[in-house]
Amino acid sequence: MEALEPDVLAALRRYDTPTMANAIETFDIRPHDTGYAGHEIRCIFPDLPVMVGYVATGTIRARGDEPGHGPDLVWNHVRQIPGPRVVVLQDLDDPPGHGAFWGEVMATTFDALGCEGVVTNGCVRDLDEAHAVGFRFFAGSVGVSHGYVRAEEVGVPVTVGGLQVSPGDLLHADKHGVLLIPREIAADLPAAAERVIAREQNFLGWVKSPEFDPDDNMIGRLRH
Numbered sequence: 001m002e003a004l005e006p007d008v009l010a011a012l013r014r015y016d017t018p019t020m021a022n023a024i025e026t027f028d029i030r031p032h033d034t035g036y037a038g039h040e041i042r043c044i045f046p047d048l049p050v051m052v053g054y055v056a057t058g059t060i061r062a063r064g065d066e067p068g069h070g071p072d073l074v075w076n077h078v079r080q081i082p083g084p085r086v087v088v089l090q091d092l093d094d095p096p097g098h099g100a101f102w103g104e105v106m107a108t109t110f111d112a113l114g115c116e117g118v119v120t121n122g123c124v125r126d127l128d129e130a131h132a133v134g135f136r137f138f139a140g141s142v143g144v145s146h147g148y149v150r151a152e153e154v155g156v157p158v159t160v161g162g163l164q165v166s167p168g169d170l171l172h173a174d175k176h177g178v179l180l181i182p183r184e185i186a187a188d189l190p191a192a193a194e195r196v197i198a199r200e201q202n203f204l205g206w207v208k209s210p211e212f213d214p215d216d217n218m219i220g221r222l223r224h
């Protein structure tokens, strides 16, 4: 799939993720209760800037001393994806999060490979060091050990927090969570976001004004 113009990505970065979610709804191209990861995927560094990037995928496990691949399998895969990149790793352990693939070493290395962060249902560690790198962690848990962590597959569709993604998909994420951007409307989203913001601010301007009157068609004003 072809990468979008860099100025489209730059424009998407100017909005927070809930505004992007509202903007997507205005196109009515997917159910409004889909297209985002569940709240079990937490933003570990809420102060870091919005993350926007193309998805590289993989699966991992950390329980049991079983054969598997090193991180080089994932390093090689991410380099096939156009930048900026976001790694989405599904932890297949049951329950997931028993051992961390992500810590200081991986955050620093994947940052050097042009990745902005990771979205995983697994666990992460070395929080201070990863934060200093500016590498975003969206994870199911934080843990102390990497256990027997190993990569299983890369470049396959994965599901994290109930959200299924494939390599090359576009993600937008911030302190609120992780959102899948439909690529076919990506270039139209900044204008849609401006319309959403204008409508909300118009309503809020009235709510905060001396003209505010709860008997004056509140719901109609909110929707128009």
Ligand SMILES: O=C([O-])CC(=O)C(=O)O
Binding pocket: 100, 101, 102, 103, 104, 105, 106, 107, 125, 126, 146, 149
């Ligand atoms: O050791 C690991 O697999 C994860 C980790 O702590 C690091 O990347 O620094």
Ligand SMILES: [Mg+2]
Binding pocket: 103, 104, 105, 126
């Ligand atoms: Mg470490």
